Amino acid sequence: TLACRDLSQLGLFAKVDTVAFRLLKTHLPGPYTIILNATREVPRMLLHPKRRTIGLRVPAQPIAQALLAELGEPLxxxxxxxxxxxxxxxxxxEMRDALEHQVDLIIDGGYGGVEASTVISLVDGEPEVLRVGCGDPQPFMV
Structure with a gap:
């Protein structure tokens, strides 16, 4: 999954039609991972090996948003x-105790949740819920 700062950055890495754009504009940033057809900008090693799709997120979390804005590219x-x-x-x-000698940086953003994002595929035009997580999938069902 690539975390993007906004829809314009997401559009560089995924093919987004008008219907998908409207859905994404309404519900992102948020707790969703969206599966879309990838553009040629996506490195091959990040693509699904057979479908040429990519998972994309636009997180609402302020620290993630600040990092993405500062970097100017997805993570x-x-x-x-x-x-x-x-x-x-x-x-x-616990993260610091386990990893402080194995990573370059740990940013303490407080305690995180353990519930995963909701995964929605927009690959075939019709939204398909692949995993229900912390985001309500109902608004994507058009």
Whole structure:
């Protein structure tokens, strides 16, 4: 998944038709991962190997938004689930204890939630809910 600062940046990496744009404009930023057909701007290693699709997010979280604005380019986004664990880490102090000697930077944004984003595919034109998470999928069902 690529985290983008806004819809204009998202549009560089995904093919967004008018219907999809209206849906995205209404519901992003927010707790959604949107699956779309990728443009040629997406590095091959980030694409789904058979479908040439990409997951994209526009997070509402202020620290993520500030990072994305400062960088001016998207960031690859993953949940922090360490080997042997089944849930993502959410405690910044535990993250620091476990990772401070393995990463360049840890930003303490407070405790995070463990519920994943809602994943919506807009690949075939019709919204398809692939995973229900913390975002309400109902507004995407047109």
């Amino acid at each position: 690859m986004s993953v949940s922090l689930i360490l080997p042997g664990e089944s849930e993502p880490m959410s405690d910044p102090y």
